[in-house]
Amino acid sequence: MAHHKEIFEDCEIEIKEDTNLLINGKEIDYEHDRDINKWSSRYLPYTRYDSLLEMARAIAQHTVEFSNAKE
């Protein structure tokens, strides 16, 4: 099983065994629609993504829990 870890937008994204997603050590719940192979999460409720990593990066970038935008 693949294990992926990267730093994106100052967040640590970790995907264990292609399924378990953690951002900054926090486990992220998500849904995978196997019929159309799309991922979605309550963190970004208006979009489906083509891969788990793409969704993880979007969560890191856009949710106020993880993004680091400063005035």
Added chain:
Amino acid sequence: MAVRKDANTLSAAERAEFVAAIQALKAEGIYDQFVLRHANAIMSAIHRSPAFLPWHRRFIFDLELELQRVSGNPDLGIPYWNWPSGSANASMWNDNLLGGNGDAQGIVRTGPFRAGQWTVVNASGLPAGPLMRAFGQSGLPTLPTQGEINQVMTVTPYDVSPWNLSSNPSFRNQLEGWIGPNLHNRGHVWVGGSMLPMTSPNDPVFFMHHCMVDKIWHDWQIRFPNQRYLPETGGPFGQNLTDPMDSTPSGQIGPRPIDVLNSAALGIVYDGIITQPQPAIPHIIVGANPTQADIASPGETDLFQFEIPSFGPYTMYTTGSSDTFMTLLGPNDPNAQVASNDDGGENLNSQITRNLSAGIYYLRIRLFSARTTGNYAVGVRSDGNNPNPVTELIIDGASINAAISAANESDLYRLNITTEGTYTIQTNGTTDTFITLHGPNSQIPVIASNDDGGASFNARIRRQITAGEYFVRVRHFSPIGTGPYAIRVTRE
């Protein structure tokens, strides 16, 4: 009474009042409570499910009450974001209302909600930086067009099982944006930044966006008064008509979908400028070559109409390589379903053969899979010049015994009037019948109708009639009702 207006049409004074009211609620901490109410709701309870529309109607209604309270203006309405004319250069994004796009980092630095003046909160209610926007930069570069809105406005029913983002055909799911042209979701994604997560009410445009969503639902409800909220029962808890919705506190109005279905009862009025929910419905000529059409985007539904001049057997069909699904509606009512079919034709085409009374009928065509696109052709043909003869009602003759034996069935009778006079047409029996009288000399014009004018639930028409050929159509009052009846016509 609050009138909700197109945000781009607000006067300078109206803009200033709205902005001041939002800022006052922010200062009171009330605004952030709305952000948390949305952010901490169960996602599947308020999105991707039937309660999506009533939940957000109640949500923006509650904010509107707070805006009216803090402004002292009971007529203050939330303006709506008219997507077709609301792109980046629209006046709603000027500094006297919402401010504009974010900078290179996505930070909003113009308008009343700019960095330093407005701080967003996370799902715990803690400050989490400035408002962020990135117009058209998050994967969806354009906003919905009026044509796309009109397309969604044709879709019925309100929703269907499995009551989620796979539901099809479903007005709710098309408006939400999981199938079809994508309306609501696209607005969030087009703004980007703070409009992307569950804390999206951090951006005041959220309320204008959902005001537009609510306006479309409002217009759809007016256009299809017989289309009910679904599910009434049997859906997931929190989604049924009388279930309390998640994260909806007690308030001036109740927390159930049924409590918010009637906009007028809530005092909600839209200015009615933008939505034109009456797109022309293409005509099919009976007996002509099939009309070419296509499902250009997944989940799209096409609507056609055709006129049946006289009672008889007809076949409605599609041709081509697409797996079509057909629904027949009518007569003279685009909401009354007569029959539906998936693979009754050759290959995977749909086909319905049925005796039809005279009138206007509608065909709703979609592809069996909501995730595919494809071409097809649709046609209607008459199955013979001498269809089953129309039974004649003899004046002062014996009653004719008949039955409505299937859902949506109607029976047609001919009435030959040779002498002008007063005639009574009535049914007898235990079935709740509904009759219409057509003519003279045509099966189409309705000159009288009746539901319960007779004994019990029987129908009765008493009318002065000139000489000519007339037709009487009998159906069950309920679209799904069946039962025997007797019919007779007498002259005074």
